[in-house]
Amino acid sequence: MKTGPALEVKGLSIKFGDFTAVDDVSFSVARGEIFGFLGANGAxxxxxxxxxCGLLVPSSGSALVGGLDFSDGGKSIKKIVGYMSQKFTLYNDLTVGENLDFAAGLRKMEPRYAAKRRRELFELIGFDRPLSTMVASLPGGVKQELALASAMLHDPEIVFLDEPTSGVSPGSRARFWALIHKITGLGKTVIVTTHYMDEAEQCGRIALMRAGRLIALGSPEELKRGAFPGPMTELDFKGAEAGEFISALKKAPGLLEFSPHGMRWHAAFRDQAALSAALAGLPVSASAGLIKPSLEDVFIRLIEGAER
Amino acid sequence: MKRTLKAFIRKEFAQALRDPRMKLILFVMPMIQMAVFGLALSSEIRNIKLAAVYSPGDVAAAGLTRRFISSGWFVPADPGRARDPSGLIVSGKADAVLVFPVEGFARAAARGRGMVQLLVDATSVTRARSVEAYARNIFAAHAAADAGLEASSPPFGFDVRIIYNPEMESPMFMVPGVMGMIVCLVTIILTSMSLTRERETGTFETIVSAPLENHEILLGKTIPYVVLGLANAALVIAAGFLLFGVPVKGQLWQLFVASLAFVITTVAIGTLISTISKNQQQAMMGGFIFLFPAVLMSGIMYPVENMPVLLKPAVYLNPLYYFTSLLRNIMLKGGDPAAFISNLSALFLMAVSAASLAYARFRQTLD
Structure with missing residues (x-):
């Protein structure tokens, strides 16, 4: 087992011409961690x-991946990481066996070692169909699991998963996340991006990105505490006309966040006193209850709040 | 390197040979094109209605006319009561009329004035050209057979093509061109689409996430298509032989070397197209933007000599022109070494430049 952080990123910027896609980002990821990237499309x-993953070279700043830098253009980094892109990376018109053989060939793996890895990974993902199965005929969830196995064939230390569960059923998503926990259990580091808040909750730490910048970093609990130091309440007006109360509430001192959630509203305050004062005029028909902020609230506060 | 190449080759073959559309493009389409183009583009014309006007009892004239009919291209016209030669053409009763000297063909020839007039309906220029060429051939044969009769030089130009194709058998001449065209089409389209398809579906990300050099990816993606292109060339050559009886008078190794140089060139051009195309539609369009001028300016359908001066440089930059010349040279002419070497060197130069250009343009970047 190697020591030192899996990722050590300092002031990383990536530019395409005039466009800065990643802007002065710094963080580090420990080995065995599940590290999530959360953010809107284009963040x-x-x-x-x-x-x-070594596919692009930083424009400025430094990044050490598994202790390796970009002095050789990312070649050595590619050897120790596995990458599963958000597009489907297997060939639908090849069989399971042909796909994995090709992945092994790309990595110049010795055939006997590749076969051994294949058996191990099939056991890990619980794949028991014949090798001659066409990938096109597999269900979406199984395809993603197989894509993961293919990305991990060369036994990488760090696995990067870019939206691995987009477009698969909720059951398959749960299965896939169980798999991610299994992988980190084996000592691998997993870096994952997602749009689903329930998935983000399962990450050890989350990096929140907006317009190329890292705007918050921490465990889900830390992010929630950071964004909402005071109490949060859920208001339900039960269909009653509450326009006047709402406009008054929006001006209440100490209000941190006020946003609609379906038929209900979430209001967060600086402290208990601010909450009590603001809710004094609550219509009788309405109800208010203290809730724990979710990551979705954090996301709305930090990302959409910054855009307002 | 070897493992990666092997993996690429096995993968590309598995994909190409499994996909029914690919199989269609690779094996069925060339056969259909060979048959259709070989026949349709053929400028051979038969059943030309021939009338002859000569004095009664002119044996020599009758003999020459018989030779025309027995050539197989001409059939006797039914002149009815018409006697005016140009009237026969105008009324459409005859496509061509031989007008012999009034004093008698043999007597006129003996005096060195054996002029025979040939009237040809030139409504269709191609048809008229063929008739001219046939007549010229028959005259020459007649003169050779009967040394006593001096054939008069007909007042029309000499057709260079007759050298390679003395029987004026047009499929013989067309088929090598069509073969070149088919090999060009298949390799350009398949290669240019194959890399863009990987980019479009996302599998390109798998490939570039492996620690590979540019040349490993490029060779892996192109060698299978060079092999498929060569198989295609062999297929159309065999079809040319079986369907049209086109011989291979030269050496088989010459055919192989010429096909290899050509296929490498077109595969490199296809790769070049894929480096500037964002998706498969663009690649397809790019392919056709190359293919149409390449086919039109290759000498397959229209003689290169007749091209406008401004377009001539494009002809000499056209790999299909050299490949067609090579195929005609090897298959019909027996592979004359001087022509073989000059055309092959030109093609080789193109293969090297196209491949270097494709290599220089290729990037492992995404999107």
Whole structure:
């Protein structure tokens, strides 16, 4: 087992011409961690991941991946990482066996070692169909698991998963996340991007990105505490006309965040006193209950709040 | 390197040979094109209605006319009561009319004035050209057979093509051109689409996430298509032999070397197209933007000599022109070494420049 952080990123920027996709980002990831990137489309998650996989070279700043730098253009980094892109990376018109053989060939793996790895990974993902199965005929969830196995064939230390569960059923998503936990259990580091808040909750730490910048970093609990130091309440007006109360509430001192969630509203305050004062005029028909902020609240506060 | 190449070759073959559309493009389409183009583009014309006007009892004239009919291209016209030669053409009763000297063909020839007039309906220029050429051939044969009769030089130009194709058998001449065209089409389209397909589906990300050098990816993606292109060339050559009886008078190794140089060139051009195309539609369009001028300016359908001066440089930059010349040279002419070497060197130069250009343009970057 190697020591030192899996990722050590300092002031990383990636530019395409005039466009800065990743802007002065710094963080480090410990070995065995599940590290999540959260952010809207175009926030720079995919660019950051591609760079850390050795597919792009940083424009400025430094990044050590498994202790390796980019002095050889990312070649040595590619050897120790596995990358599963958000596009489907297997060939639908090849069989399972042919796909994995090709992946092994790309990595110049010795055939007997590749076969051994294949058996290990099939056991890990619980794949028991014949090798001659056409990939096109597999269900979406199984395809993603197989793509993961293919990305891990060369036994990488660090596995990068770019939106691995987009477009698969909720059941398959749960299965895939169980798999991610198994992988980190084996000592691998997993870097994952996602759009799903429930998946983000399962990450050890989350990096929140907006417009190429890292705007928050920490465990889900830390992010919630950081964004909402005071109490949060959920208001339900039960269909009653509450326009007046809402406009008054929006001006209440100590209000941190006020946003609609379906038929209900979430209001966060600086402290208990601010909450009590603001809710004094609550219509009788309405109800208010203290809730724990979710990552979705954090996301809205930090990302959409910054855009307002 | 060897493992990666092997993996690429096995993968590309598995994909190409499994996909029914690919199989169609690779094996069925060339056969259909060979048959259709070989026949349709053929400028051979038969059943030309021939009338002859000569004095009664002119044996020599009758003999020459018989030779025309027995050539197989001409059939006797039914002149009815018409006697005016140009009237026969105008009324459409005859496509061509031989007009012999009134004093008698043999007597006129003996006096060195054996002029025979040939009237040809030139409504269709191609048809008229063929008739001219046939007549010229028959005259020459007649003169050779009957040394006593001096054939008068007909007042029309000499057709260079007759050298390679003395029987004026047009499929013989067309088929090598069509073969070149088919090999060009298949390799350009398949190669240019194959790399863009990887980019479009996302599998390109798998490839570039492996620690590979540019040349490893390029060789892996192109060698299978060079092999498929060569198989295609062999297929159309065999079809040319079986369907049209086109011989291979030269050496087989000459055919192989010429095909290899050509296929490498077109595969490199296809790769070049894929480096500037974002998706498969663009690659397809790019392929056709190359293919149409390449086919039109190759000498397959229209003689290169007749091209406008401004377009001539494009002809000499056209790999298909050299390949067609090579195929005609090897298959019909027996592979004359001087022509073989000059055309092959030109093609080789193109293969090297196209491949270097494709290599220089290729990037492992995404999107």
């Amino acid at each position: 720079g998650k995919t660019t950051a991941i591609r760079t850390l």
